[in-house]
Amino acid sequence: MSFSAGLLLVTFLGSVAALALFLWSMSRGLFGTGEAAGRVIFASKEIGLVEEPAATTAATEDELQGVMNRTGHTGEFAVLTPEEADERAMLDASSKLPVIIALTGAVTWLVIASVFGLVASIKLHAPDWLVHEAWISFGRIRPAHLNAVAYGWCSLAGLGIAIWLFPRLLRTPLVGSRTAAAGVLLWTLGVTGGIAAILMGKSAGLEWLEFPWQVDIPLFLGGTLVGVALLRTLKRRKVPHLYVSVWYISAGLIWLPALLIVAKWPGIHFGVQQAAMNWWYGHNVLGLWFTPLGLAAIYYFLPKVLGKPIHSYHLSLVGFWTLAFFYSQVGGHHLIGGPVPNWLITLSIVQSMMMIVPVVAVGVNQHRTAHGHLSALRYSPTLRFIVLGGMMYTLASVQGSMQSLRIVNTTTHFTHFTVAHAHLGLYGFFSLVMFGSMYFVMPRVMDWEWPYSKLISLHFWLVLGGFAVYFTGLSIGGWLQGMRMLDAARPFMDSVTVTAPYLYSRTVGGTLMTLGHLVFAAHFGVMLLRRGKRREGAALLRRPMPTPRSSGSLSPTGASV
Amino acid sequence: MMARDGEVSVFKLAAGAIAIMAFATGALVFMPYVALSDIAPPEGLKPYTDQQLRGRQSYIAHGCIYCHSQQPRDPSVAPDMARGWGRPSVPADYVYDKPHLLGTMRTGPDLFNIAVRQPSRDWHLGHLYQPRAYSPGSIMPAYPFLFERRRGAAQPGEVVVSLPPGYVVTGERIVATQEALDLTAYLLSLDRTYPVVKTGDVP
Numbered sequence: 137m138s139f140s141a142g143l144l145l146v147t148f149l150g151s152v153a154a155l156a157l158f159l160w161s162m163s164r165g166l167f168g169t170g171e172a173a174g175r176v177i178f179a180s181k182e183i184g185l186v187e188e189p190a191a192t193t194a195a196t197e198d199e200l201q202g203v204m205n206r207t208g209h210t211g212e213f214a215v216l217t218p219e220e221a222d223e224r225a226m227l228d229a230s231s232k233l234p235v236i237i238a239l240t241g242a243v244t245w246l247v248i249a250s251v252f253g254l255v256a257s258i259k260l261h262a263p264d265w266l267v268h269e270a271w272i273s274f275g276r277i278r279p280a281h282l283n284a285v286a287y288g289w290c291s292l293a294g295l296g297i298a299i300w301l302f303p304r305l306l307r308t309p310l311v312g313s314r315t316a317a318a319g320v321l322l323w324t325l326g327v328t329g330g331i332a333a334i335l336m337g338k339s340a341g342l343e344w345l346e347f348p349w350q351v352d353i354p355l356f357l358g359g360t361l362v363g364v365a366l367l368r369t370l371k372r373r374k375v376p377h378l379y380v381s382v383w384y385i386s387a388g389l390i391w392l393p394a395l396l397i398v399a400k401w402p403g404i405h406f407g408v409q410q411a412a413m414n415w416w417y418g419h420n421v422l423g424l425w426f427t428p429l430g431l432a433a434i435y436y437f438l439p440k441v442l443g444k445p446i447h448s449y450h451l452s453l454v455g456f457w458t459l460a461f462f463y464s465q466v467g468g469h470h471l472i473g474g475p476v477p478n479w480l481i482t483l484s485i486v487q488s489m490m491m492i493v494p495v496v497a498v499g500v501n502q503h504r505t506a507h508g509h510l511s512a513l514r515y516s517p518t519l520r521f522i523v524l525g526g527m528m529y530t531l532a533s534v535q536g537s538m539q540s541l542r543i544v545n546t547t548t549h550f551t552h553f554t555v556a557h558a559h560l561g562l563y564g565f566f567s568l569v570m571f572g573s574m575y576f577v578m579p580r581v582m583d584w585e586w587p588y589s590k591l592i593s594l595h596f597w598l599v600l601g602g603f604a605v606y607f608t609g610l611s612i613g614g615w616l617q618g619m620r621m622l623d624a625a626r627p628f629m630d631s632v633t634v635t636a637p638y639l640y641s642r643t644v645g646g647t648l649m650t651l652g653h654l655v656f657a658a659h660f661g662v663m664l665l666r667r668g669k670r671r672e673g674a675a676l677l678r679r680p681m682p683t684p685r686s687s688g689s690l691s692p693t694g695a696s697v
Numbered sequence: 698m699m700a701r702d703g704e705v706s707v708f709k710l711a712a713g714a715i716a717i718m719a720f721a722t723g724a725l726v727f728m729p730y731v732a733l734s735d736i737a738p739p740e741g742l743k744p745y746t747d748q749q750l751r752g753r754q755s756y757i758a759h760g761c762i763y764c765h766s767q768q769p770r771d772p773s774v775a776p777d778m779a780r781g782w783g784r785p786s787v788p789a790d791y792v793y794d795k796p797h798l799l800g801t802m803r804t805g806p807d808l809f810n811i812a813v814r815q816p817s818r819d820w821h822l823g824h825l826y827q828p829r830a831y832s833p834g835s836i837m838p839a840y841p842f843l844f845e846r847r848r849g850a851a852q853p854g855e856v857v858v859s860l861p862p863g864y865v866v867t868g869e870r871i872v873a874t875q876e877a878l879d880l881t882a883y884l885l886s887l888d889r890t891y892p893v894v895k896t897g898d899v900p
């Protein structure tokens with residue numbers, strides 16, 4: 137007890153000291169170049185100009201611009217010259233091949249994974265449904281769902297968006313588009329093999345690491361090839377500053393292979409040590425792979441659509457480094473109460489609380505950037521998904537920090553409450569952000585508008601409504617389940633029966649989400665074929681006319697003042 | 698000059714990312730490795746037999762872990778012991794567990810000591826064939842594909858499952874496959890009632 141308490145104090149003080157040192161070094165300019173770096177995502181005089189390729193008509197984009205003009209921003213020229221527009225079109229086209237492959241793969245896995253999830257959900261209240269074949273039993277469909285969402289949908293979407301962002305962030309055409317495309321294909325191949333292995337009963341047995349190690353080789357090589365293409369692009373960059381999204385994406389691409397190698401090395405892990413490793417991997421793949429990719433997208437699209445630099449570039453760097461430091465040590469909070477060494481749990485709980493620092497940094501930054509422009513959400517599908525996803529990032533994280541406290545965790549640990557949290561994070565935050573990003577990116581890549589604006593709204597309301605039902609029901613059900621389980625006076629079966637209505641409500645919510653995904657996939661398919669209504673006045677990029685500004689000082693270069 | 702500035706940040710970024718990851722891996726993977734690698738198996742714990750290992754493999758293949766944990770908690774935290782799930786587990790209990798099967802869900806009860814609570818092979822076979830025959834309202838899936846339905850006279854060597862009345866069609870019998878027998882053998886090996894040397898806070 138006293139050892140743990142001492143350790144708690146020491147790690148806490150150590151972390152605070154590290155944070156203070158970090159803030160000091162940043163204030164001395166040791167870590168970057170300040171506000172100018174926040175502007176590198178804009179062309180020389182572009183600040184003030186909205187960009188929303190998913191706006192359904194040019195008129196909508198004008199409305200969006202109107203909102204920004206009314207609600208005010210930094211007050212510069214708000215123009216994109218024809219040359220700059222041409223350059224951007226060239227950059228966007230440079231990554232076309234790998235981006236199309238990655239995003240098509242992502243959407244395909246999204247649909248497959250949702251069907252798996254739905255089948256698993258129904259089985260939990262209809263346990264005698266589809267029981268005659270091993271491959272479709274709950275114990276196979278459920279890990280197939282998890283791996284298909286994590287490595288199929290989320291990873292491929294994240295990779296596709298990252299590949300597309302790099303040329304824009306570095307103002308350099310993608311170097312090695314074919315290399316990246318080959319990497320994405322290898323990755324898809326690996327996921328397919330892994331899901332097949334799980335369905336055939338060849339799972340490696342560890343949660344989040346079910347793929348047999350042979351299958352991880354194409355995943356690893358695929359990720360490396362994408363990394364090589366992005367690194368080569370990075371070396372040729374034409375921007376003076378690295379935008380924060382570059383930091384997140386590059387770090388994610390360094391971390392993932394390291395995680396895979398340590399976790400998958402055959403023959404070294406054993407017993408409880410393997411359990412510790414399992415959750416070191418489990419939370420790092422969430423915190424150091426999906427989260428950075430999701431945040432990189434928010435940090436780009438939020439300011440870019442609004443035509444307004446991120447509130448504080450320094451704050452975004454605080455967020456980056458504290459996220460890396462604290463998140464990498466939280467794995468033990470998945471084993472609270474388990475037979476693992478006490479110090480490991482304590483360390484993880486402390487760092488889970490410290491996670492409030494990067495979460496607040498990201499939250500404040502987003503809030504201050506979007507503040508006052510909320511009516512812009514009406515005209516921008518991208519923003520709608522991204523702003524909501526960003527809010528759910530904050531919610532999931534605050535919930536996560538609470539959930540790692542022993543008093544809460546004792547109740548929630550083994551229950552559906554955790555599953556609700558998992559969906560708040562990976563669905564509410566990550567998946568919504570990816571939807572929003574894809575709405576922005578696809579028109580630029582295909583040079584074609586989203587054909588049916590109604591389908592975008594339908595998608596949005598179906599997944600939002602479905603998710604609300606899913607999350608609320610399961611959180612309540614999970615909490616009640618935990619309370620029943622802790623009550624020694626009640627038989628265990630009480631904790632099973634109490635969840636029944638909530639498991640039904642999950643199926644209802646999940647059905648709505650799946651329908652939303654089918655709508656999205658259909659729309660995406662029409663987009664890929666460049667079919668559907670042709671509209672007058674495409675809201676694509678080429679709008680070189682300057683927008684009259686009501687007020688504001690004009691800085692001659694559009695650079696930092 | 699600008700480019701040089703950029704180079705420094707790329708280097709700092711990569712170095713920082715790698716250093717932080719190395720630190721975390723040291724704390725969460727390497728230190729437990731060192732702390733736990735010389736744990737001796739308790740006297741009362743026997744290695745798994747070949748049949749039990751085959752059964753363990755099918756426990757993995759059929760994903761029992763997504764509903765069942767194997768890590769009873771301390772009585773000061775939760776009434777796991779009172780439910781008959783066993784004493785709090787310690788690292789030494791897991792020395793033969795590769796891969797580990799601690800689990801993070803308790804849609805069903807903890808199984809770390811199921812052999813103590815439920816020592817009957819017949820019960821386990823029948824329960825796997827149809828959980829609701831033994832536990833009304835259970836949401837555990839049925840595993841009929843681990844059994845064969847046969848008609849006619851019983852053959853020697855067959856393990857026929859005895860189910861409560863109403864769960865077998867008259868004239869038919871339910872025969873356990875080798876896989877069902879292996880899985881049950883594994884379940885029946887899950888007994889950690891031997892005493893452990895309390896080591897206190899494992900450093």
Ligand code: HEM
Nearest residue numbers: 422469470488491532533536537539540549554558561562
């Ligand atoms: C401050 C940030 C966060 C903290 C401290 C945190 C904490 C936790 C804790 C304590 C658990 C384990 C619950 C248990 O088993 O008892 C958990 C599970 C989980 N979290 Fe978070 N969380 C955070 C943010 C996120 C985010 C942003 C995501 C999504 C990207 C996420 C996704 C998940 C998932 C998928 C699980 C389930 C893992 C599994 O059991 O398979 N979390 N989180």
Ligand code: HEM
Nearest residue numbers: 250253254256257282285554555558562563642646649650
């Ligand atoms: C496409 C976005 C989705 C993502 C990113 C996602 C993610 C996840 C994750 C991370 C888990 C593991 C939770 C844990 O171990 O604690 C999980 C489990 C699950 N998900 Fe999803 N999911 C998605 C969509 C769905 C849908 C549409 C359904 C339909 C109802 C669904 C139903 C389930 C079920 C039934 C489980 C198993 C829970 C259990 O073992 O008790 N998911 N999902």
